[in-house]
Amino acid sequence: MPIDAIDRQIIQATQAGLPLVAEPYQVIAEQLGLSAQLVMQRMQAMQDNGVIRRIAAVPNHYKIGYRYNGMTVWDVDDLHIDSLGQRVAELSFVSHCYQRPRHLPDWPYNLFAMVHAKTELDAERQIALIADLLGTDSRRHAVLYSSKILKKTGLRIAG
Template sequence: MNIDAVDRQIIQATQAGLPLVAQPYQAVAEEAGLTVEDVMQRLARMQRDGIIRRIAAVPNHYKLGYRYNGMTVWDVADRYVDSLGPQVAELPFVSHCYQRPRHLPDWPYNLFAMVHGKTEQDAERQVAAIADLLGERARSHEVLYSTKILKKTGLRIGG
């Protein structure tokens, strides 16, 4: 990682999450002794350079009442996955969607999409909607429901 002391200070100020205030970047800027513009420019550069991947809200679905959080995995014909993946990702109930390599013969799945339901029926309706969208181009699928949150952190650096 190619970061200087100021980048490190911004990372340390944000690695546990942005401050829960009306102007979080202003709070980070004040803590770092910078302007908001400096903070935003440095964050944009670090993202562009691959030092940080993204700046996003990371909800705790369980605390929000979503008890049925399922990673759906789909065996989609390779010739369709590039066109269908973005369509699945655009569904309003899909929090993230990506393509991964198959590991044959045990793991034929190449398209993954995370769904969240407050009830099992909610999650099943979402899975059915994805199945309808994919149609016969999906040869099979599974749903892997989570039972706890294993990781909800990003880049961590020490002082």
């Protein structure tokens, strides 16, 4: 979906994040000489058209006490991955869940779910809950724990 000059300005003004104020769209609108209503309408249209995937807070899990951040990977039947993934994604402690292609024979996993916990025991409990939910539909799984933050940015467009 092509973007016009106004969309480009809005993306550039928000690509480092929305201002942490009571009315962030008003601040962006004033910077660009637009109305807050127009900024919100344009951002919604870009989201509806897939230009912007989502607007969300992106916390630094380590700074807020979550030291055990693990990408759980699961080998589940491709025929059931949509329903299984939906059930896993609905768990309150799963921040994101998605399907990825397998890379056989070395990587048999096709369902990924990120968990965040303050203690190793809490992380293990969360993973056990996912394993229980998947039951015999999961042939095997692994957990890849993060050791540092690699990316916390979204779309970037040069001026």
